[in-house]
Amino acid sequence: MRLKDKxxxxxxxxxxxxxxTAKKLGEHGSKVVIADINEEIGLxxxxxxxxxxxxxxxxxxxxxxxxxVKSLIKETVEHFGGVDSxxxxxxxxxxxxxxxxxxxEWKKVIDVNLTGTFxxxxxxxxxxxxxxxxxxxxxxxxxxxxxxxxFAAYAASKGGMTALTRQMxxxxxxxxxxxxAVCPSTVDTPMLYxxxxxxxxxxxxxxxxxxxxxxxxxxxxxxxxxxxxFLISDESTYVSGHSLMVDGGTFNKVARPLMxx
Ligand SMILES: NC(=O)c1ccc[n+]([C@@H]2O[C@H](COP(=O)([O-])OP(=O)(O)OC[C@H]3O[C@@H](n4cnc5c(N)ncnc54)[C@H](O)[C@@H]3O)[C@@H](O)[C@H]2O)c1
Numbered sequence: 001m002r003l004k005d006k007x008x009x010x011x012x013x014x015x016x017x018x019x020x021t022a023k024k025l026g027e028h029g030s031k032v033v034i035a036d037i038n039e040e041i042g043l044x045x046x047x048x049x050x051x052x053x054x055x056x057x058x059x060x061x062x063x064x065x066x067x068x069v070k071s072l073i074k075e076t077v078e079h080f081g082g083v084d085s086x087x088x089x090x091x092x093x094x095x096x097x098x099x100x101x102x103x104x105e106w107k108k109v110i111d112v113n114l115t116g117t118f119x120x121x122x123x124x125x126x127x128x129x130x131x132x133x134x135x136x137x138x139x140x141x142x143x144x145x146x147x148x149x150x151f152a153a154y155a156a157s158k159g160g161m162t163a164l165t166r167q168m169x170x171x172x173x174x175x176x177x178x179x180x181a182v183c184p185s186t187v188d189t190p191m192l193y194x195x196x197x198x199x200x201x202x203x204x205x206x207x208x209x210x211x212x213x214x215x216x217x218x219x220x221x222x223x224x225x226x227x228x229x230f231l232i233s234d235e236s237t238y239v240s241g242h243s244l245m246v247d248g249g250t251f252n253k254v255a256r257p258l259m260x261x
Contacts, residue, residue, distance in 0.1 A: 007085075022034055026056060085135045095195060112157075114160040144159045185248065213250060
């Protein structure tokens with residue numbers, strides 16, 4: 001119970017990595033707020049977590065909308081009395097090059113991934129500060145550092161998130177708020193299979209991806225949730241401004257899967 005009586009907001013917590021993180025933090029005693037645009041799946045997730053004795057609510061939120069984010073923080077404080085940690089996990093993905101990306105598509109990805117991180121942090125930080133400090137985790141990606149073809153807006157948004165992480169760590173230090181990023185590579189979630197579906201041979205793409213993994217498997221959502229737990233809990237009390245690669249070692253490989261070329 002490393003987070004007993006804490007309150008954690010997880011954006012994009014309806015499914016995938018966000019759901020696994022909500023479950024992990026809840027299992028360690030945190031009260032949990034799932035903030036997601038997808039209410040139908042979010043409410044199903046809330047039911048699943050409640051059946052595991054996790055104290056959780058769902059707040060329908062569009063992280064790219066300032067009013068919606070303000071309401072999220074207000075509802076959280078009204079329901080649970082405050083905020084101790086925030087996981088900026090909600091994301092939109094887009095597999096296009098710069099010349100193929102429309103301005104609307106660019107704005108959509110940047111608005112959800114980067115502006116959403118900015119907005120949720122902006123309104124959560126004063127509340128976390130009132131509790132004497134806490135932690136923020138930004139779900140970036142290995143695309144922040146090394147990427148593949150046709151991920152222009154997504155890679156830019158994730159690079160922005162790691163830069164913002166380093167910056168926020170400086171401003172939030174005096175408030176006793178640590179800010180870190182997690183950079184997953186290939187994780188078994190709906191988003192991954194959406195990406196594979198955009199390829200000519202999704203099954204072959206999966207096999208090639210698997211063959212690329214030093215650990216012989218892709219990450220589970222729980223692998224990423226474990227990293228979030230570490231960065232939020234008191235086991236990382238002197239870690240701030242760091243981007244933690246959670247990639248099973250793939251970052252060190254020179255070769256890359258060719259199916260994306
Ligand atoms: N799956 C991977 O391989 C992988 C790899 C690297 C990084 N990531 C990152 O991990 C995070 C979670 O990814 P996932 O694979 O679980 O994705 P997912 O698509 O399964 O889940 C994303 C969640 O975000 C929510 N969301 C989307 N737009 C939103 C908005 N405007 N406001 C609120 N919620 C919104 C969706 O409804 C969904 O529940 C993302 O930040 C993603 O970029 C994923």
